[in-house]
Amino acid sequence: xxxxxxAVKKIAENSVIDFxxxxxxxxxxxxxxxxxLAHGSGGKLTHQLIEKMFLPQFKNELLAPxxxxxxxxxxxxRFAFSTDSYVVNPIFFPGGDIGExxxxxxxxxxxxxxxxxxxxxxxxxxxxxLPIDDLWKIVLSMQEAAKRAEVLLVTGDTKVVxxxxxxxxxxxxxxxxxxxxGVDISPKNIRAGDKxxxxxxxxxxxxxxxxxxxxxxxxxxxxxxxxxxNAMVQEMFEATRNVHVLRDPTRGGVATTLNEIAEQANxxxxxAEECIPVTxxxxxxxxxxxxxxxxxxxxxxxxxFVSPExxxxxxxxxxxxxxxxxxxxxxxxxxxxxxxxxMKSRIGGTRVVDMLTGEQLPxxx
Amino acid sequence: xxxxxxAVKKIAENSVIDFxxxxxxxxxxxxxxxxxLAHGSGGKLTHQLIEKMFLPQFKNELLAPxxxxxxxxxxxxRFAFSTDSYVVNPIFFPGGDIGExxxxxxxxxxxxxxxxxxxxxxxxxxxxxLPIDDLWKIVLSMQEAAKRAEVLLVTGDTKVVxxxxxxxxxxxxxxxxxxxxGVDISPKNIRAGDKxxxxxxxxxxxxxxxxxxxxxxxxxxxxxxxxxxNAMVQEMFEATRNVHVLRDPTRGGVATTLNEIAEQANxxxxxAEECIPVTxxxxxxxxxxxxxxxxxxxxxxxxxFVSPExxxxxxxxxxxxxxxxxxxxxxxxxxxxxxxxxMKSRIGGTRVVDMLTGEQLPxxx
Numbered sequence: 001x002x003x004x005x006x007a008v009k010k011i012a013e014n015s016v017i018d019f020x021x022x023x024x025x026x027x028x029x030x031x032x033x034x035x036x037l038a039h040g041s042g043g044k045l046t047h048q049l050i051e052k053m054f055l056p057q058f059k060n061e062l063l064a065p066x067x068x069x070x071x072x073x074x075x076x077x078r079f080a081f082s083t084d085s086y087v088v089n090p091i092f093f094p095g096g097d098i099g100e101x102x103x104x105x106x107x108x109x110x111x112x113x114x115x116x117x118x119x120x121x122x123x124x125x126x127x128x129x130l131p132i133d134d135l136w137k138i139v140l141s142m143q144e145a146a147k148r149a150e151v152l153l154v155t156g157d158t159k160v161v162x163x164x165x166x167x168x169x170x171x172x173x174x175x176x177x178x179x180x181x182g183v184d185i186s187p188k189n190i191r192a193g194d195k196x197x198x199x200x201x202x203x204x205x206x207x208x209x210x211x212x213x214x215x216x217x218x219x220x221x222x223x224x225x226x227x228x229x230n231a232m233v234q235e236m237f238e239a240t241r242n243v244h245v246l247r248d249p250t251r252g253g254v255a256t257t258l259n260e261i262a263e264q265a266n267x268x269x270x271x272a273e274e275c276i277p278v279t280x281x282x283x284x285x286x287x288x289x290x291x292x293x294x295x296x297x298x299x300x301x302x303x304x305f306v307s308p309e310x311x312x313x314x315x316x317x318x319x320x321x322x323x324x325x326x327x328x329x330x331x332x333x334x335x336x337x338x339x340x341x342x343m344k345s346r347i348g349g350t351r352v353v354d355m356l357t358g359e360q361l362p363x364x365x
Numbered sequence: 366x367x368x369x370x371x372a373v374k375k376i377a378e379n380s381v382i383d384f385x386x387x388x389x390x391x392x393x394x395x396x397x398x399x400x401x402l403a404h405g406s407g408g409k410l411t412h413q414l415i416e417k418m419f420l421p422q423f424k425n426e427l428l429a430p431x432x433x434x435x436x437x438x439x440x441x442x443r444f445a446f447s448t449d450s451y452v453v454n455p456i457f458f459p460g461g462d463i464g465e466x467x468x469x470x471x472x473x474x475x476x477x478x479x480x481x482x483x484x485x486x487x488x489x490x491x492x493x494x495l496p497i498d499d500l501w502k503i504v505l506s507m508q509e510a511a512k513r514a515e516v517l518l519v520t521g522d523t524k525v526v527x528x529x530x531x532x533x534x535x536x537x538x539x540x541x542x543x544x545x546x547g548v549d550i551s552p553k554n555i556r557a558g559d560k561x562x563x564x565x566x567x568x569x570x571x572x573x574x575x576x577x578x579x580x581x582x583x584x585x586x587x588x589x590x591x592x593x594x595n596a597m598v599q600e601m602f603e604a605t606r607n608v609h610v611l612r613d614p615t616r617g618g619v620a621t622t623l624n625e626i627a628e629q630a631n632x633x634x635x636x637a638e639e640c641i642p643v644t645x646x647x648x649x650x651x652x653x654x655x656x657x658x659x660x661x662x663x664x665x666x667x668x669x670f671v672s673p674e675x676x677x678x679x680x681x682x683x684x685x686x687x688x689x690x691x692x693x694x695x696x697x698x699x700x701x702x703x704x705x706x707x708m709k710s711r712i713g714g715t716r717v718v719d720m721l722t723g724e725q726l727p728x729x730x
Contacts, residue, residue: 026501035495040525049523053501057508058487058518070519072484074543075442083486083539084522089530119437121448122423123537125490130400136391136418143422153423154435157449158414159535160405161728165454167530172488174448174539178439363526 026052036359042251042297043356047260068109068247071179078179080115082106085172089363091134094208095223098171099138101299101365103145103153104228105250106173111233112246112302114185115177117149122156122173127166138169149228151175180234182241187264189244194333195311196269197304199232199318200225200326201277202254206296206364207285216288218281227300232321236304239317245305248298250365252356255294257303258331258341259355269341271331271353294343295356297364305333391417401724407616407662408721412625433474433612436544443544445480447471450537454728456499459573460588463536464503466664466730468510468518469593470615471538476598477611477667479550480542482514487521487538492531503534514593516540545599547606552629554609559698560676561634562669564597564683565590565691566642567619571661571729572650581653583646592665597686601669604682610670613663615730617721620659622668623696623706624720634706636696636718659708660721662729670698 038045069082084105091098103120110117122142126135146153204225211222229248236243245265249257254276262269278286278293286293300323306314311329318324341353403410434447449470456463468485475482487507491500511518569590576587594613601608610630614622619641627634643651643658651658665688671679676694683689706718 033497035491035493035497035500035525037493037525037527040491040523046523049500050521053504054521054523057504058511058521060517060519070484070486072519074444074483075440077440079439079541081484081486081541082520083488083537085488085490085524085537087490087524087526118439119435119446121435121446121539123448123450123488123539125450125452125535126400126405128400128402132398132400135400135414139418139422146423152425154425154437155446155448156415156419156423158405158411158419159450159452159728160400160402161452161532161535162402164529165532166535167526170490170524170526170531170535172448172450172537172539174486174488174537176444176446176541363524 026056037362038359041356041359043256043358068112071113080110080113080177080179082109082113083172083174084109085170086365087170087363088209088365089167090212091138091168093212093224094221096226097138097141098169099142100145101226102171102173103142103149104226104299105365106175107149107151107228107230108248110175110177111230112185112248113177113179114183114246115179116234117151117175117177117230119154120146120151120173120175122153122171124158125166125170126158126160127168128160128163130168135169145228149230180237183237185243185246187245187261190261190265190267190305190333191307192267192333192335193308194244194305195308195329196331196333197306197311197315197318197327198254198277198330199302199324201279201282202298202301203278203282203286203293203296205299206253206361207282209364210289210361211285214289216285218284220281222281222285225298225300227323229300229302229323232318232323235317235321236314239313240306240310242307242310243304243314244307246302248302250297250299253295253297254303255341255353256356262341263339266338268334268337269331270334271341271343273343273345275328275330277326277328291360294353295360297361299365391421402727403724406721406724408621408723433477436478445475445478445542445544447474447478448537448539449474450535451730452535452728453574453730454532455577456503456533458577458589459586461591462503462506463534464507465510466591467536467538468507468514469591469664470730471540472514472516472593472595473613475540475542476595477550477613478542478544479548479611480544481599482516482540482542482595484519485511485516485538485540487518487536489521489523490531490535491523491525492533493525493528495533500534510593514595545602548602550608550611552610552626555626555630555632555670555698556672557632557698557700558673559609559670560673560694561696561698562671562676562680562683562692563619563642563695564667564689566644566647567663567666568643568647568651568658568661570664571618571726572647574729575654575726576650579654581650583650585646587646587650590663590665592688594665594667594688597683597688600682600686601679604678605671605675607672607675608669608679609672611667613667615662615664618660618662619668620706620718621721627706628704631703633699633702634696635699636706636708638708638710640693640695642691642693656725659718660725662726664730
């Protein structure tokens with residue numbers, strides 16, 4: 001699983017840009033000339049692609065680097081626009097399926113922009129031979145998820161690729177939402193002292209998928225936490241407009257997401273290990289699989305950065321919502337060590353929590 | 366290439382819906398239980414999926430059946446929202462590549478809704494092992510295409526799938542556009558007597574792809590017509606608001622698109638064979654490959670339905686634009702044979718031009 005990690009590390013470190021020839025590819029090819037699974041991990045190599053290849057080419061004032069969507073103003077309204085492709089394997093897993101994941105995922109990306117999600121598109125890429133019944137289950141599940149999240153699936157596209165050129169089904173959902181008055185979600189708003197809240201147990205989605213793949217059995221089945229966070233987010237905004245950043249820690253997990261934010265805000269983050277909620281089953285599974293829950297994908301969790309004076313108000317509002325009943329403060333923002341996330345362990349030690357390197361869990365979403 | 370056509374025909378004909386069990390899959394499974402390539406052809410089986418599976422589940426006032434996008438009103442503005450995944454094989458072809466195609470395709474889908482395209486998202490699904498240089502070429506090409514079409518790529522997503530579970534790269538682009546005042550594109554506006562205009566030679570994209578795949582060589586290389594039609598469409602609207610329908614005949618070609626429109630408008634369409642512009646090279650390639658240009662995909666063409674009194678004005682406006690210099694009237698709308706397209710041949714005969722059945726050209730876009 002970590003077979004290409006060394007190669008990956010070298011590439012990530014060897015990040016000198018070669019601009020010779022004007023339009024030369026800016027990714028250094030001395031180590032590796034092809035796309036690795038790790039380029040899709042959400043970790044360092046994904047960032048390298050985005051920062052060195054996509055952003056410089058596609059640069060414009062709206063393309064928000066490493067954010068979950070773009071925000072633009074038209075006719076006096078602020079809109080959020082987001083896209084995500086889902087390639088999870090297996091397509092049916094404990095607690096959900098690729099269809100539900102695709103709807104919830106884009107609903108959440110829009111919510112993390114501070115938007116109320118309204119309309120979604122769905123693009124299917126189906127492998128020849130997919131049982132029609134499977135497609136039907138996925139369609140029903142998408143419709144159910146759209147109903148639950150109160151969004152409409154308004155436009156779509158279906159492509160079929162030959163057997164062996166895809167994997168059952170990939171789904172892209174893109175979405176449009178409207179940003180409420182006074183809502184301003186941006187790392188630039190973060191201040192030292194801000195509290196970091198998570199709305200419940202982490203690492204459920206990734207471990208649910210890995211348990212199926214590895215054939216692990218526990219007393220109770222670990223289920224994905226896939227869920228639409230938009231309703232809870234609206235209640236959060238009703239409680240306070242001092243939410244500075246919202247981000248859902250999907251690929252790369254809590255650790256990678258917090259590293260992104262620390263870097264963008266140019267501030268440090270300190271986590272309290274004992275406060276990070278992880279169920280016993282997930283902890284056990286992580287030990288068996290040799291994984292750290294901080295790097296495991298979530299699909300129904302968010303990290304909220306809020307002014308210290310509003311954190312109690314926000315926690316109370318979150319805990320009133322079923323998806324936020326286990327909300328807790330897991331850390332805070334500090335002036336020290338800008339761009340770096342550190343964790344205070346149960347026994348008082350401190351360690352740096354880096355961004356994900358390599359690919360821990362391919363095709364987790 | 367037409368190996369599964371008989372199976373397909375049977376399925377398309379056997380369209381009794383089984384609603385037993387309430388949520389039973391509505392696609393009859395007596396003949397075939399799995400997805401065929403033809404389900405992605407844009408022809409009859411694609412329609413069956415959309416009409417029997419997607420529309421009934423996802424139904425809402427915005428989900429425009431068989432249209433190129435959804436239109437919704439927010440804050441007094443009308444927006445168009447569209448999505449398309451591109452799985453073309455090969456990814457580099459004469460006249461373009463998958464990146465350019467992905468940008469132009471969604472620009473065109475928005476234009477066909479009567480909208481001015483503004484913002485695009487890009488979702489990459491990359492197969493492990495894709496040369497980074499190929500990705501770089503595609504990124505440059507997308508940026509170039511976006512610049513040409515004057516749209517911004519504002520948000521994106523990258524996923525990587527394991528080797529053998531994808532095919533080099535698939536790209537989804539979704540887009541948002543704004544619909545101009547007084548623009549109303551809908552089959553319900555079509556009247557008997559309306560002229561049907563195409564903006565130039567048909568079947569270029571599909572034949573460019575097929576020529577590469579089949580290793581055909583001609584005196585000159587047949588190039589894809591991939592191009593952004595939005596600027597020409599804006600000039601068309603400036604000339605007249607009496608454009609009733611715009612549609613780009615991509616998968617399934619002119620024949621399939623016109624059948625869709627005839628069905629939706631509940632009117633007949635008569636085409637004049639001698640007026641349909643096809644280059645000699647494309648005609649020769651079609652003969653070699655046993656294909657009918659009417660069913661071949663275009664990526665820089667549109668069909669415009671316009672009131673007869675405005676057709677000259679519209680033609681003049683179109684011909685002023687480089688992408689419309691070869692615009693011609695190819696047919697008109699009639700009261701007779703509603704829902705059916707017929708073609709008057711050069712020698713005076715008449716034949717029915719049906720929708721595409723089966724899959725003529727898999728993975729053409």
